[in-house]
Amino acid sequence: MDLLPFRKTRFLLQKNTNKIITTLAITSLILLACTRLNNHPVQNPPPPPSNNHPPPSISPSAPHTPAEDIKMSEDEEEKCDIFTGEWVPNPDAPYYTNRTCWAIHEHQNCMKYGRPDTGFMKWRWKPDGCELRVFNPFQFLDIVRDKSLAFVGDSVGRNQMQSMICLLSRVEYPIDVSPTTDEHFKRWKYVNYNFTLAYFWSPFLVRSNERDSDGPTHTGLFNLYLDEHDDSWTTQIDEFDYVIINAGHWLTRTAVYYENGRVAGCRYCQLPDVTDLPTTYGYRRVFRTAFKAINERENFKGVVFLRTFAPSHFENGLWNAGGNCVRQKPFWSNETILEGQNLDMYMTQLEEFRAAEKEGKKRLRLLDTTQAMLLRPDGHPSRYGHWPNENVTLYNDCVHWCLPGPIDSWADLLLHMMKMEARRWHEERQKLQ
Numbered sequence: 557m558d559l560l561p562f563r564k565t566r567f568l569l570q571k572n573t574n575k576i577i578t579t580l581a582i583t584s585l586i587l588l589a590c591t592r593l594n595n596h597p598v599q600n601p602p603p604p605p606s607n608n609h610p611p612p613s614i615s616p617s618a619p620h621t622p623a624e625d626i627k628m629s630e631d632e633e634e635k636c637d638i639f640t641g642e643w644v645p646n647p648d649a650p651y652y653t654n655r656t657c658w659a660i661h662e663h664q665n666c667m668k669y670g671r672p673d674t675g676f677m678k679w680r681w682k683p684d685g686c687e688l689r690v691f692n693p694f695q696f697l698d699i700v701r702d703k704s705l706a707f708v709g710d711s712v713g714r715n716q717m718q719s720m721i722c723l724l725s726r727v728e729y730p731i732d733v734s735p736t737t738d739e740h741f742k743r744w745k746y747v748n749y750n751f752t753l754a755y756f757w758s759p760f761l762v763r764s765n766e767r768d769s770d771g772p773t774h775t776g777l778f779n780l781y782l783d784e785h786d787d788s789w790t791t792q793i794d795e796f797d798y799v800i801i802n803a804g805h806w807l808t809r810t811a812v813y814y815e816n817g818r819v820a821g822c823r824y825c826q827l828p829d830v831t832d833l834p835t836t837y838g839y840r841r842v843f844r845t846a847f848k849a850i851n852e853r854e855n856f857k858g859v860v861f862l863r864t865f866a867p868s869h870f871e872n873g874l875w876n877a878g879g880n881c882v883r884q885k886p887f888w889s890n891e892t893i894l895e896g897q898n899l900d901m902y903m904t905q906l907e908e909f910r911a912a913e914k915e916g917k918k919r920l921r922l923l924d925t926t927q928a929m930l931l932r933p934d935g936h937p938s939r940y941g942h943w944p945n946e947n948v949t950l951y952n953d954c955v956h957w958c959l960p961g962p963i964d965s966w967a968d969l970l971l972h973m974m975k976m977e978a979r980r981w982h983e984e985r986q987k988l989q
Contacts, residue, residue, distance in 0.1 A: 636686035638972055639924040643886040643931055643962075646680035646690070650960030657722035657959075663941035664715060666958035671940040673884050676958065681928050681965040691967035693727045697749045699974055700797075704752040708789045709802035710759035712866060715956050716800070717742075717755050719963050741788070754796070756789035759806035761846040763787075771810045772826045778811040782820070782841035790849040794856045798974070800923065801846060802863040804901065805955050807839045815841070835897060836904045843905060847912030847920070859919040859977055861970070862909050864926045866963075867898045868955045869933035881954035883933040894930055902926050921973060925966055935962035 654660055654667045667674075680690060707717045721730065721744065730744035730753060740757030763784040771777030793799050812822045813833065821833040843862075850860055870879030894902060906922075913920045937953040957963040 636683055638683045638686070638688055638969060639927060641681060641683040641688075641928070642889055643679040643928075644682040646678055648690070649680065649964075650677040651691075651964070652722045652725060652960060654959070657725050659718045659721040659725070660959045661714065661718055661956075663953060664718070664937055664956050664959045664961075666937050666940040666961070669937075669940045669942060670944070671937075671958070675884055676932075676934040676962070677960045679886055679962070679965075681968060688968050688972060691723055691964070691971055693724045696967070696971050696974070697724065697727055697746065697751060699971075699978060700751045701749045702751070703797040704754065704795065705798040705800070706754040706756060706789075706793060706796045707800050707802075708756045708758055708793075709761065709800075709863075710757075710804065710806050712804065712956060713800070713802045713863070714755055714757075715959070716802075716863070716963055716966055717753065719957075719959055719961075720753065720967055722959060723964060723967050756792065758786045758789050759803065761786060761801065761803045761842045764811075767812060772824060773810050775809055777825060778809060779814060780811045780838055780842070781814045782838060783815050783845055785845060785849040790846075790853070793850070793858070794853055796856075797858045798861065799850075799858060800861045800863050800970075803839075803842060803846075804865045805868065807842065807901075808835050808897075811838060813838050813841075834900075836900050839901055840904045840908055843908035844911070847908060850920075851912060851915055851917040853918075856918065859921060861921045861923040861973070862905065863923040863966070864905055865898065865901050866925055866929040866957075867894070869936060870952075870954045871933075878952075879954065880952040881933055881936045881938050885934050887931040887933060889927070889931060892930060894926065898930070919977075921977070923966070923969060923973065925963075925969065928965065928969075929962065932957075932962040 654665050660668075662668075681688060707713045724730075724746070728746050728748055730746050732742070733745045733752070734741065734743045740755075742755045744753045745751070746753070760778070760780055763781040763786050765779050766776055767779045768777040808823075810822070810824045810826075812825050812827065812830065813820045819830060821831040821837065823835060823838060824832060850856065869881040869883075871881060871883075873879035909920065909922060933954075935957050937956060937958050939952050940958070941953050941956075
């Protein structure tokens with residue numbers, strides 16, 4: 557049965573119907589923690605090398621969830637869709653600060669730049685019908701020991717990577733082992749766990765270049781080659797055990813679309829004799845091409861997570877017309893719905909994911925953050941990504957997320973899914989013995 561109409565109904569009816577089973581088919585697995593997990597004492601990690609970043613100040617009283625064996629019964633797991641739920645208060649958060657983590661991008665360092673409220677940091681995602689444990693950095697690093705994880709996509713993907721580094725900093729600081737000085741392509745090494753974390757900048761996921769630095773909307777005009785792989789990441793993923801891909805807000809920019817080497821149309825390019833196409837035209841094709849590239853990598857044996865679209869929250873105007881995001885608490889699920897372009901982009905992602913999944917060539921998983929982030933209008937930097945008196949042209953940021961902030965909960969979801977993945981691998985190995 558096709559799950560897409562059900563997912564659409566879930567957003568529109570806000571759970572007035574029965575629970576939809578998770579798109580990852582969590583129907584018969586038992587959540588089992590890594591076998592080496594122990595109760596680790598809280599201790600200050602060693603400072604990073606002096607040739608990277610200055611060591612942050614670590615508070616000895618920083619909150620920490622001890623490593624523990626986490627299990628769920630088959631009945632609980634079968635009924636639980638971890639992607640449908642509500643935000644509930646979490647007085648223990650945040651689990652790091654902008655003073656204890658040096659990895660926060662300046663434009664998401666909301667507390668540094670004077671955000672006056674702190675309540676937006678004190679929530680956690682609570683699925684309907686089950687508990688989702690708060691991210692445990694010790695457990696995560698035990699699971700990824702001797703492995704590697706890559707983030708591929710745009711600046712929201714980088715936002716997620718930096719959240720991960722901050723959450724893991726309670727255990728260990730990584731060292732920079734990047735093969736280049738280009739900040740768009742980073743590699744970090746957790747030496748004590750032999751774990752590599754990488755980031756590949758590819759906001760369109762396909763081959764692209766800037767056609768005009770200004771363009772009709774003064775944000776640049778891009779050439780997107782919708783049926784051509786972006787070799788900067790597609791040729792690199794063979795060595796990774798986990799890959800998290802995302803794309804979203806960049807696909808709303810003005811662009812000229814190429815297919816089969818010819819102009820196929822554009823997104824608001826205002827060029828003569830070029831057909832204007834909806835955003836979803838390009839969005840569908842970049843995911844189709846990205847999944848095709850992944851499925852064709854013969855030597856790639858890892859798991860790919862599609863992290864779904866995270867809606868922006870501009871109110872009282874568009875992003876370039878005074879729009880802002882000044883709310884200070886989450887929505888309840890019955891206060892808002894996914895609609896318009898946000899719904900179209902989300903459904904487009906799901907359709908292309910399902911098509912690629914049906915091929916059965918690779919391990920494709922859905923990290924569905926869309927509903928959770930739809931409910932977080934309070935978590936964006938707004939104007940708190942720079943000093944008020946700075947002479948810079950920056951709009952209110954209602955796209956990215958403050959750190960600490962709501963996207964720290966993406967690690968809760970990811971760890972839950974990685975445990976299930978480890979269980980699948982274990983079961984498959986047993987069958988082969």
